[in-house]
Amino acid sequence: MTTVVKARCHCGLNSFNIPFATASLPITNDLCHCTSCQHSTGQLMVNHVAFLGAPLSGSAATDSNEPADLSTLTPYKTSASATRWFCSRCSAHILWEYNNTTHPSWCVAVGTLERTEGIVKTGYHIWVADTLDGGIADHLRVVDGLELPRYIAGVKECEVVPAKWRSADILEDSRAHSQELDRILAYCHCRAISFWITRPSAASAQPSSPYPDLMHPYISTPKDKVANPNDEKWWLRPGVVNSTHYLAGHCACTSCRLTSGFEIQSWAFIPKANLLFPRPGAAPATTELIELNLQDDDLRPAGLRRYRSSAGRNREFCGTCGATVFWWGEERPELVDVAVGLVDEKVGGSRAEGWFEWWRGRVSFEEDAVNKGLVQGLVEGLRA
Numbered sequence: 001m002t003t004v005v006k007a008r009c010h011c012g013l014n015s016f017n018i019p020f021a022t023a024s025l026p027i028t029n030d031l032c033h034c035t036s037c038q039h040s041t042g043q044l045m046v047n048h049v050a051f052l053g054a055p056l057s058g059s060a061a062t063d064s065n066e067p068a069d070l071s072t073l074t075p076y077k078t079s080a081s082a083t084r085w086f087c088s089r090c091s092a093h094i095l096w097e098y099n100n101t102t103h104p105s106w107c108v109a110v111g112t113l114e115r116t117e118g119i120v121k122t123g124y125h126i127w128v129a130d131t132l133d134g135g136i137a138d139h140l141r142v143v144d145g146l147e148l149p150r151y152i153a154g155v156k157e158c159e160v161v162p163a164k165w166r167s168a169d170i171l172e173d174s175r176a177h178s179q180e181l182d183r184i185l186a187y188c189h190c191r192a193i194s195f196w197i198t199r200p201s202a203a204s205a206q207p208s209s210p211y212p213d214l215m216h217p218y219i220s221t222p223k224d225k226v227a228n229p230n231d232e233k234w235w236l237r238p239g240v241v242n243s244t245h246y247l248a249g250h251c252a253c254t255s256c257r258l259t260s261g262f263e264i265q266s267w268a269f270i271p272k273a274n275l276l277f278p279r280p281g282a283a284p285a286t287t288e289l290i291e292l293n294l295q296d297d298d299l300r301p302a303g304l305r306r307y308r309s310s311a312g313r314n315r316e317f318c319g320t321c322g323a324t325v326f327w328w329g330e331e332r333p334e335l336v337d338v339a340v341g342l343v344d345e346k347v348g349g350s351r352a353e354g355w356f357e358w359w360r361g362r363v364s365f366e367e368d369a370v371n372k373g374l375v376q377g378l379v380e381g382l383r384a
Helices: 035-041 254-260 372-383
Strands: 002-008 015-021 027-032 048-050 073-077 082-087 093-098 105-109 120-126 183-187 194-198 245-251 265-271 275-278 289-291 304-310 313-318 324-329 335-339 356-358
Touching: 027 048, 120 372, 254 265, 254 304, 254 313, 254 324
Parallel strands: 027 120, 245 356
Antiparallel strands: 002 015, 048 105, 073 082, 082 093, 093 105, 183 194, 194 275, 245 265, 265 335, 275 289, 304 313, 313 324, 324 335
16 A cells, blocks of 8 residues: 655656655655765755655656656765766755665655645654754754654664764864854855855845845735835844854745655855855965856856746755755845855854854744644754
């Protein structure tokens, strides 16, 4: 007996039928915080769930055994035995293949499933040690009434660490929260995309922008207030004059979920003037850096691919490993959303609290969530 659930990406290029053994449902799965997952996706955590056999064609009948065509997915190996498959057009990570035996096993990215209730049960955090600061696990502690264990590595029998755990590497590193550190590196897993984030400067206050849904829910806030008529520089924390941090927050919108493959996308809001890339075509050993340019094809970072998720809304990702990198809207092109999972966790941890102030009042577009329990757990964890 099998239960089949549809999985799809945002652009519709890929759609699969995912078969689960009905007797095994709901399947308890983990939330992974390992370095490979963070930098190959741009997420602070990822959740995959194992299924029965191999993916089936999404165009076939629900009970069909027709094998899926993976030709519109891009494979990327993060280890000798693990291959991640993401949409070649919109970058959604959909499948994860483990091939260490004669019979490969498959997992599907939970954010691509059309439903999760009765299918997936969030059980525990793994590889918390890789975050150095607990990562998003400090924000997500309870789901559906279950307090989530926090395993320091990848097996349930290993050490469990408490909330607010910090690695000795951070506790002993004076740079972790130092305001004297003037830039921090961000990079995808394959290193095709690598850039620096610099501290707020006078140029950081030049952009103008409406408020994000993170701060003022679009579903209930008057449009004239969302428009930010007083031109508040809300992305600079604690204020324009003495800013040392940027605002960051979590998003559960449908577009983020289906272009990443995962249920929670974590963004930091950073002006383009504070995002520095090597000049395209420069010699490998050069230290020349230029301000991020996404409109000029000659100056765009090599390896970066664009997907327009809706009118005036652009998502940028690594064409090699599929990592989400940026979101930017044409109404505010000088202010960019940066995927926090790319930030070098070795300096200050995955949450990078020496650089980002996390918004605790809300998860962006939390009303869109398919997995209501997980997103509500994050909302409650942030507020607590």
